[in-house]
Amino acid sequence: MNRSVHHSSGTHLLADLHEANRDALADPSFIEGLLKRAALAAGAHIVYSHFHPFGPGLGVTGVVLLAESHISIHTWPETGFAAVDIFMCGKAVPGRALACIRDGLAPTAVDVRDIPRGHGPSCDPK
Numbered sequence: 001m002n003r004s005v006h007h008s009s010g011t012h013l014l015a016d017l018h019e020a021n022r023d024a025l026a027d028p029s030f031i032e033g034l035l036k037r038a039a040l041a042a043g044a045h046i047v048y049s050h051f052h053p054f055g056p057g058l059g060v061t062g063v064v065l066l067a068e069s070h071i072s073i074h075t076w077p078e079t080g081f082a083a084v085d086i087f088m089c090g091k092a093v094p095g096r097a098l099a100c101i102r103d104g105l106a107p108t109a110v111d112v113r114d115i116p117r118g119h120g121p122s123c124d125p126k
Contacts, residue, residue, distance in 0.1 A: 009118035010069060010089030013098055017082040017107035024105055025077035028053040028060045034104040035064045035071050042097035044068045044088055068092040073101075082107070087117070 024030050032051045039046050044066040051062030063072040069087040076082070084101055088094040102110060 009116065010087055011094050012115040012117050013084075013086040013094050014113040014115065015084040015086070015098055015101075016111040017084060017102070017105055018110070019080045019108040020075075020082050020105040022077040022080050025059065025075040025080065025082055026053075026057050028062070030104075031060045031062060031073060031075065032064075034101060035062065035073060037104075038086075038097040038100035039064050039066055039071055041100040042086075042088060042092045042094055044071075044092040044097070066092070071097060080107075089117075 024034075028051045032049060036046060036049065045068065047065040047067055049062065049064040051060055053060050057077060059075040059077060061072075061074050063070055066088065068090045070085070071087075072085045074083045082105060084098070086094045086097050088097070098112070
């Protein structure tokens with residue numbers, strides 16, 4: 001079988017934020033603004049975003065779709081935890097997005113997994 005080779009690549013960061021600001025984790029407007037600022041800080045281009053609050057004082061799930069891929073978040077304010085997923089290719093810098101999110105949520109600990117995706121030169125989102 002003859003397969004074509006995928007030549008785009010990117011960086012996928014998976015971050016677990018522990019003991020983050022519980023009020024911020026429960027605020028869908030704050031979370032949406034934070035992820036949009038993070039995307040811009042990374043040099044990414046926002047295509048669309050959608051955020052879903054689970055009720056007063058409860059968590060938020062959301063995604064910012066990017067020309068370069070996405071940033072998503074799931075929050076648990078009751079435990080001060082957030083799971084963040086940042087996948088970017090091209091010239092965008094996912095580490096800058098993560099730094100912005102860390103600054104905004106002020107976790108006391110962060111566990112990050114850095115996963116290279118694909119092979120070859122970086123994708124061009126344009």
